[in-house]
Amino acid sequence: MVYRFIDDNKNIFGLRWLCNKFGISPNCYYNYKKGAKRKYHERLAHIFELIKYVYYNNNRVIGYRAMRIFIKRYGYEVSNTTMHKYMNKELNLCAVIMHSKPGYKAGKKNKIFDNLLNENFTVNCKNKVWCTDFTYMRQPNGKFRYNCSIIDLYDRSAVASLNSDYINTDLAINTLKTALEKENYPKVILHSDQGVQFTSWEFVNFCKDNNITQS
Numbered sequence: 001m002v003y004r005f006i007d008d009n010k011n012i013f014g015l016r017w018l019c020n021k022f023g024i025s026p027n028c029y030y031n032y033k034k035g036a037k038r039k040y041h042e043r044l045a046h047i048f049e050l051i052k053y054v055y056y057n058n059n060r061v062i063g064y065r066a067m068r069i070f071i072k073r074y075g076y077e078v079s080n081t082t083m084h085k086y087m088n089k090e091l092n093l094c095a096v097i098m099h100s101k102p103g104y105k106a107g108k109k110n111k112i113f114d115n116l117l118n119e120n121f122t123v124n125c126k127n128k129v130w131c132t133d134f135t136y137m138r139q140p141n142g143k144f145r146y147n148c149s150i151i152d153l154y155d156r157s158a159v160a161s162l163n164s165d166y167i168n169t170d171l172a173i174n175t176l177k178t179a180l181e182k183e184n185y186p187k188v189i190l191h192s193d194q195g196v197q198f199t200s201w202e203f204v205n206f207c208k209d210n211n212i213t214q215s
Contacts, residue, residue, distance in 0.1 A: 127186035
């Protein structure tokens, strides 16, 4: 408390005068300042490590406002302004904006197929029934990649899997073409959710040309 009082009032009364009044040598005061500075930097280094830990373990989507709440749970009270300075200026960490899932205009289905499986997903041999579907994959930068995969219902193994920046008929055809080439063009039933990519004119014709029965 004495050292803090001296530190707060040294510009008004003078350092040596205050030290003399409290019976403290200037060297003791300077040692106190060195210790306080060391503790400050140790505290700051710990806060920086916590910020980086929280940031990278939350897919880099934590902004300075949310980060302030996280750091407070570790016992450090930091203002929004200070946290913004720590993240954006000191550590160069900016929250990645996660865009909402992109939509697309649903095209008109060319044909609707009968559900040949009728919820019976048990198959007694390989390359008899394949299932296909799309998957959305969010990247660290917030953008999306799309995956089209085909699995064999016999053993649930992946026959083909391709990625693209676009979810379209081309991705569906290229995935099926890869699967057919890999398995030497078997005559199979292809089951899908009958989305527009799988019922488009191009995809239906591709299946017909390769003796694929759609379901």
